[in-house]
Amino acid sequence: MRVNHQRRNAIRAHHSATHLLHQALRERLGTHVAQQGSRVAHDRLRFDISQPVPPTPDDLRAVEYAVNERVQLNSEVTTRIMTPDEAIKLGAMALFGEKYGDEVRVVSMGGPVHDREYSIELCGGTHVTRTGDIGLFKIIGESAVAAGVRRIEAVTGQEALKYFQHQENLLQQVAAQLKVAVGDVPQRLDAVMDERRKLEREVADLRRQLALGGFGGGAANSNDAPRVVAGVNFISRVLHDMPARELKPLADQLKAQVKSGVVAVVASFEEKVSVVVAVTPDLAGKVDAVELVKVAASAVGGQGGGGRPDMAQAGGTNVAQMPAAIAAIEKVLGGA
Numbered sequence: 001m002r003v004n005h006q007r008r009n010a011i012r013a014h015h016s017a018t019h020l021l022h023q024a025l026r027e028r029l030g031t032h033v034a035q036q037g038s039r040v041a042h043d044r045l046r047f048d049i050s051q052p053v054p055p056t057p058d059d060l061r062a063v064e065y066a067v068n069e070r071v072q073l074n075s076e077v078t079t080r081i082m083t084p085d086e087a088i089k090l091g092a093m094a095l096f097g098e099k100y101g102d103e104v105r106v107v108s109m110g111g112p113v114h115d116r117e118y119s120i121e122l123c124g125g126t127h128v129t130r131t132g133d134i135g136l137f138k139i140i141g142e143s144a145v146a147a148g149v150r151r152i153e154a155v156t157g158q159e160a161l162k163y164f165q166h167q168e169n170l171l172q173q174v175a176a177q178l179k180v181a182v183g184d185v186p187q188r189l190d191a192v193m194d195e196r197r198k199l200e201r202e203v204a205d206l207r208r209q210l211a212l213g214g215f216g217g218g219a220a221n222s223n224d225a226p227r228v229v230a231g232v233n234f235i236s237r238v239l240h241d242m243p244a245r246e247l248k249p250l251a252d253q254l255k256a257q258v259k260s261g262v263v264a265v266v267a268s269f270e271e272k273v274s275v276v277v278a279v280t281p282d283l284a285g286k287v288d289a290v291e292l293v294k295v296a297a298s299a300v301g302g303q304g305g306g307g308r309p310d311m312a313q314a315g316g317t318n319v320a321q322m323p324a325a326i327a328a329i330e331k332v333l334g335g336a
Contacts, residue, residue, distance in 0.1 A: 008126070010042035013134045013156045016077060016127045017067065018047050020110055020137070021152065022093070023119040024066040025049055028059055036149050040125070044140075044155050051150040060139050060152075067137045070118055074132030075111035082106060084122075092120040136160040204243075208250050211237050211265075212257070226258050229333040232287065233261025236326045242267040244274035248311065251278040262287055264329045266296065266322045273300040273316040275325055284309060287333070295332050296325035 018038055026033045029051060037048035055063070082090075084100045092106050100122065109131055110118025128134060138160040141153035155163050175182045178189070226233040235254050242250075247265050254263040255278045263278040275296040277289040289312040293305040297314035300321045305314025316325075 007042045010157060011040060012126050012128045014045040015040045015125050016109060017134050017137050017154065017156045018045050019107065019119045019121055020067045020070050021047055021154065023110065024063045027066065028063050029055060043159050044153060047152045048145055048149055050148060052148050054150060055142060060142060064137065064139050070110040071131050071134045071137055073111045074130050075109065076130055077107065077109040077127050080106045087122055090120060091116050092122050094122045138163055204246050207242050207246060208253065211239055211250055212253055226261055229330055232333055233258050234330060234333060235261060236264045238322050238326060239267040241269060243269045247274055247276040251276045255280055262333060264296065264326055266325045268319045268322060271319065273319055273322060275314045277312050277329065279310045281310065292329045292332055295328045299325040299328040
């Protein structure tokens with residue numbers, strides 16, 4: 001049999017790091033933290049714990065620092081064979097639900113803390129000789145697995161170095177694209193995002209002006225004055241390339257123009273359809289925006305819709321049927 005020592009040593013490092021990680025999590029988050037699952041490989045570790053709420057970024061940084069602090073001590077990792085009672089008396093952590101025989105293997109590491117080793121666990125796996133063999137520890141992910149269970153993913157040694165190099169390469173690429181030094185990336189990104197938000201507001205204002213003014217912009221029937229349907233003023237717009245978030249402000253402006261009546265706006269954006277129906281206050285109790293938006297949604301391949309009797313919104317997927325949504329609303333108004 002031949003053993004791939006490089007791979008085996010990497011597995012040892014990731015396995016020993018889970019022991020240090022477990023203790024660091026208990027110290028930071030509380031003694032309720034217990035192992036719920038673990039996967040150790042040559043290129044990463046995965047550690048599931050009982051934890052009711054997500055750890056904060058500060059929590060993860062503190063845990064990462066504590067593990068690396070124990071790694072840098074380069075203390076000896078010891079293994080002993082003893083009875084389960086002796087192990088528990090020593091302070092070893094056992095996995096709940098596991099069955100142990102007359103003898104157990106106890107792995108201790110991390111250096112002395114208050115007259116005991118930092119980490120003491122019952123474990124039969126392979127480990128490093130000294131904590132310094134782990135090299136470097138870096139948390140690369142934290143997520144939910146199930147209710148009350150969180151997952152920590154991390155890397156050690158050469159894999160941690162690869163991770164840092166990859167992150168540095170990404171940062172350098174961003175800096176090059178922004179044409180700034182790496183240290184100036186956050187400030188430059190803030191400026192870029194501010195500029196983008198300003199441009200988005202300007203574009204949204206222009207789209208609303210086009211829809212209100214009735215020229216260009218892909219608006220249909222926007223030149224028409226309000227039509228009277230069963231004694232109710234009705235303004236409609238069929239628009240293209242307008243995000244759903246911009247429809248309610250537009251509907252409010254159209255509602256202010258009509259003073260008394262119903263407004264229906266149907267718009268497409270990225271192959272999706274959004275519908276907004278607004279009703280002026282004087283028609284309260286007579287016309288229900290939720291009822292109207294539901295029939296419009298059905299016409300464009302959507303279901304349901306919700307909101308208030310004076311303002312409701314729904315969605316669909318059939319862009320070609322957008323005019324049919326207006327027709328469906330008009331039909332319901334006509335029968336009211």
